[in-house]
Amino acid sequence: MATNLTFYRSIEDRYGLGSQILEFCNKLIKDPTNPSLHVEPIKDAADRRVRAARVNKKYRAVLFELHDGGDTMFVLVDILNHDDAYALATSKKLVVNEVSGVPQLVDAPSQREAEGLSRAEIESRAKQLAAELVAQERAEREAAEAGTRSAEQEVSSTSADAAVADTAAEGSGPVETSEPTAEERPWDAVDVDKRALTDELGLSPETVALLEAADTVEQLEATLVTVASWEHDAVVGLLSGMSITEIRADLGLERLTVEDADSDKALVESITSPAAQRDFITDPGEEELEAILQGSFARWRVFLHPSQRRAVEAEHSGSARVTGGAGTGKTVVVVHRTKHLLKKNPKARLFLTTYTRELATALKAQMNELYPTFPEAAVHGAPGLWISGIDALVFSVLKNAQPTERAAALRSVLGIDSEFLPLGLEGVEEKRLWQEAAELKGASLPLEKSHPTFLSQEYSAVILTQGIKDEKSYLRARRTGRGTPLNRAERKAVWAIVEYFHAGCATISKLTYPAAAVVAAHIVEHRTGTEGMFDHVLIDEAQDFHAGHWKFLRAVAKRGPNDIFIAEDSHQRIYGQRLVLRNYGIETRGRASSKLRVNYRTTAQNLGYATAILEGAEWLDSEEDVDELTGYHSVRQGPAPIVLNSSSKAEEASQIAAHITEWTQGEEDVSIGVLARTNQRREEIAQQLGELDVAVSAGRRTSPERPVAVMTMHNAKGLEFTHVILIDVSAEALPQRYLIRGLAPAEADEALQRERALLYVAASRARDMLLVSVVGEASELLPA
DSSP, X not given: OOEEEEXXXXXXXXXXXXHHXXXXXHHXXXXXXXXXXXXXXXXXXXXXXXXXXXXXXXXXEEEEEXXXXXXXXXXXXXXXXXXXXXXXXXXXXXXXXXXXXXXXXXXXXXXHHHTTSOHHHHHHHHHHHHHHHHHXXXXXXXXXXXXXXXXXXXXXXXXXXXXXXXXHHHXXXXXXXXXXXXXXXXXXXXXXXXXXXHHTSOOOHHHHHHHHHOSSHHHHHXXXXXXXXXXXXXXXXXXXXXXXXXXXXXXXXXXXXXXXXXXXXXXXXXXXXXXXXXXXXXXXXXXXXXXXHHSBHHHXXXXXXXXXXXXXXXXXXXXXXXXXXXXXXXXXXXXXXXXXXXXXXXXXXEEEEESSHHHHHHHHHHXXXXXXXXXXXXXXXXXXXXXXXXXXXXXHHHHHSOHHHHHHHHHHHHOOOOOOOOEEXXXXXXXXXXXXXXXXXXXXXXXXXXXXXXXXXXXXXXIITTTOXXXXXXXXXXXXXXXXXXXXXXXXXXXXXXXXXXXXXXXXXXXXXXXXXXXXXXXXXXXXXXXXXXXXXXXXXXXXXXXXXXXXXXXXXXXXXXXXXXXXXGGGOOSSOOOOGXXXXXXXXXXXXXXXXXXXXXXXXXXXXXXXXXXTSOOBOTTSOBOOOTTOEEEEOOOOOEEEEESSHHHHHHHHHHHHHHHHHHOSSOOEEEEESSHHHHHHHHHHHHHTTOOEESSSOXXXXXXXXXXXXXXXXXXXXXXXXXXXXXXTTSSOGGGTTTOOHHHXXXXXXXXXXXXXXXXXXXXXXXXXXXXXXXXXXXXX
């Protein structure tokens, strides 16, 4: 028999009772019959389950007591002074919405009155309430605007630019196009029968009335703070063009039967449903309880959409994967799932990783914020959580291995009879080695098949993936997914190039990063067998991982339940090539894979522009499925992106400086990312802006004193800004032609797709405003 405590969202330590509330909660969980608590039913209460309990002489807790089998759940609704607590306790009921299956705290008198009211009368009262709320919000907004500037400055772009921006924002991309524009009322965007909103979706008449009454999306958002969180999410779905069926599936809503609706069991089950967890926290630990009491519930509660929560808490017999477009919260899911697994088994060995050191640092910062006392592993492979970039762990394993282990791995994996501690072979040096080997050993090959990019990809995707270390094996190897064919004679030539390349690597004691990871994987496998180094491995930005990474991750993860958890977006693959997970012993097809469709970062206008960039290419994920953004929608509205045309880089810098000055003078909490395709252009624009008196941050992060950060599009990965400026998105700059020149059609298509993905990544960093700057002719990758 157990006692659980659940917090409703209205709980807040408004009286500064923190330590006393904490003591009260601990006593309640330990023994609800403790005489000092005075847990007692309320006379004349509308709900038989409601209880009042003593926090101290002056204040009382209002709770609902639920029983499910031998267990008891107390739902803590609020802590108030004595009289207010009893007034609340006698006026509220905790019920399950029979259509949505979500618990609701409702006004008891209105429930009794509703029994004798017609549907029209209920709707009339709801509309009256909605009108009052909308009028109040409008009055507050007008009062606030009265203290601001009387008119906004005009943006210094031509009317032709504005027309281009409007056309681009409307686009024909995969994002749903029924989101409301600035000219139409939210209700006009709802393509669902009004009665179905209550009868099939479960929205309250009050929420439907708010949706009907609002003049703008902003006004609607302001009034929806009064409704349950799941209803807010449902309204967002409606505005985004989702059907009721899609919304119910996305939120995990399940209809209850009338017989179940009033039972304690139904309430307990509904409270623990994904949709309810936005408003209810079940059985928080002492650390979480203190966090709630130190701030408000809303500030403490890290937002999790029901679809995110399902991905966080799902149990899997093996590996699992979550996908979604930019801004859908994949990283949030990974961090929350890490916490979930740690809480489930604090002695487990966990590895949280991503593609770069900078992104790994960001993951650690998010873990510290979400779970400040998470058990950190003393060393990698020890109980607790180890966080690092993937390559950092690879080279740590290589460095800590015995010389005999490295020698055996080099010989077994690469056929190299030499012992050395390998360093990473960087891009320029790797290209030189491939070119040298191709000139000496590949004279018979067509130029596109002796190209360093083709050879590097063949080496990683075929030779390293399949563990090939002799010519005979390579001649028989499957090359599934490699678009450029090789006949037998060409394979012989490629293998001769690889052998020469290996000799060159041994001479300088360096390996390609994929080869180094495969060698490290061999060392781990021979040390640990199937036990691995970690019980759970969680991976963010997985679309950029190469073949060696996947072989290494399969080796370090102990095979078993919840062993590998992957977050990826094929549309953001800006490094390397597409690979298939099952080729590395990782299976995530079917129910082990889930998709996120709600964008929390970017406005609908910016999202429409960014996703239109992706058109013209087929996007396949790591399970070889077409990755579409159908139903991908934003919860926010904003201005259309600006397309800015300049005749020279000097004119471009001048116009950009003017926009930055306007933004920083007219708004607070502004962060501006100026993103360039190359390091050279990044350095140029930083100097130009400095000469125009624009203070530029020295790093990737902005500050109130220096709100402008200048970086490459690659370095912006994982960041977000209120305003983003994409500079020189011109025919000469994007795509980078030298990356494509000389490649066979299949490899050229992949390279062009990476350029398209990079532009999408850059555009989707914008939260509120996106400005696309073009010098001369626009890039072919921009929306038409």
